[in-house]
Amino acid sequence: MKFRKISTAFLFAALASLPLAGWSPVSTASAAKIDPHTPVAKYGTVNTSVKPAGIKTFSDGGASLAYEGTGQQVSASQPTFNRVNPAGTGTVGTQSVIGTxxxxxxxxxxxFPYRAIAHIESDIGGCTGWMIGPRTVATAGHCVYDPGTRRWASWAKVYPGRNGSSTPYGYANAVNFFSVSGWVQNGDTNYDYAAIKLDKDIGNSTGWIGYRWQSGSMNGIAENISGYPGDKAYGTQWQHADQIRETYTLKLHYANDTYGGQSGSPVYESYHSSCGGPCSIAVHTNGxxxxNPYNRGTRITQTVYNNFNTWKAQ
Known part of the structure; x- marks a missing residue:
């Protein structure tokens, strides 16, 4: 039998014309780098088309309104079941008391607003969060997802307004965890923010803190950080006021004293007219x-703001 020599070009063209099972060409759009702010969830998918009420838009920013809540407490303090170490213990820049x-x-x-600030216990560590809606808590990304072990928290209990063994509003259990691809996939501290969805509308009693974004520098804005540090009596809330010292695209820097366990705390103005009350401008994440001599937090940019709105509406 005689074999005819086939040119390389002809063979390539013939193979290229054949359909390949299980393969489809990758479009330019899908091959593009995923936006690190892309929202992700532990369970299910995130519906980005839904938006909550109480949103205000301006020419150079936007705000989600604060709500004081009814203040109604539970009939008796509920017992605590877990004692956890601060999330991120041992990692760089998780705790910093600056000087005295x-x-x-x-x-x-x-x-109010201290009752809207919550102590978070989970199997990846203790943190702080702040109510942004009836059953949604904003916090740091490393409070819900550990990029070192590549796993989500499997459970979390949220105690708003906790004061040691006293839990005047009881607690709520997490039913879902949200963050963004920049944190979950890359562990990039610039995208270290998240939210927890709860099993009850505990925020109707505690109220919630507003949040806002604006373009341009935020230097000089007076702010406060209040949360649950691991170096103080367990479950007690501590605060320190300062001002924004440095503004970056994705971070805000300040000289507030903090410690491990305060990750996820609101960096908030006591009052801002856009929010009609206390108003967060960042999520505390790093020491x-x-x-650099300052502590820092993930800045609430327009995209972070939009994600909080989306998670609140889920």
Missing amino acids: DQRTQVTNTTA VYGG
Whole structure:
């Protein structure tokens, strides 16, 4: 039998014309890098088309309104079941008291907005969060997903307004966790923010803190950080006021004293007219590192703001 020599070009063209099972060409759009702000969830998918009420839009920013809540407490303090170490313990830049510790304890955690600030316990560590809706808590990404072990928290209990063994609003259980691809896939601290969906409308009693974004520098804005540090009596809330010292595209820097366990705390203005009350401008995530003398948080940019709105509406 005689074989005819086939040119390489002819063979390539013939193979290219054949359909390949299980293969389809990748479009330019799908091959493009995924936006690190793309929202992701532990369970199910995120519906980005739904938006909550109470949203205000401006020419250079937007705001989600604060709500004081009814303040109604549960009939009796509910017992706590877990004692956890702060999330992120041992990692760079998770805790920083800058000089003399100037934090003061919040002794009346039932006052607004302190009752809307929550102690979070989970199997990946303790953190702080803040109510942004009836059953949604904003927090840091590393409070719900550990990029080192590549796993989500499997459970979380959220205690708004906790004061040691006193839990005046009881607690709510997490039913879903949200973050973004920049944190879940890459562990990039610039995208270290998240939210927890709860099993009850506990925020109707505690109220919730507003949040806003604006373009341009935020230097000089007076702000406060209040949360649940791991170096103080377990489950007690501590605060320290300062101002924004440095503004970056995705981060805000400040000199508030913080410690591990305060990750996820709101970096908030006591009052801003856009929110009609206390108004967060960042999520506290990191302490001092890299030669910079300040603590820092994930800035609430327009995209972060939009994701919080989306998660709140799920």
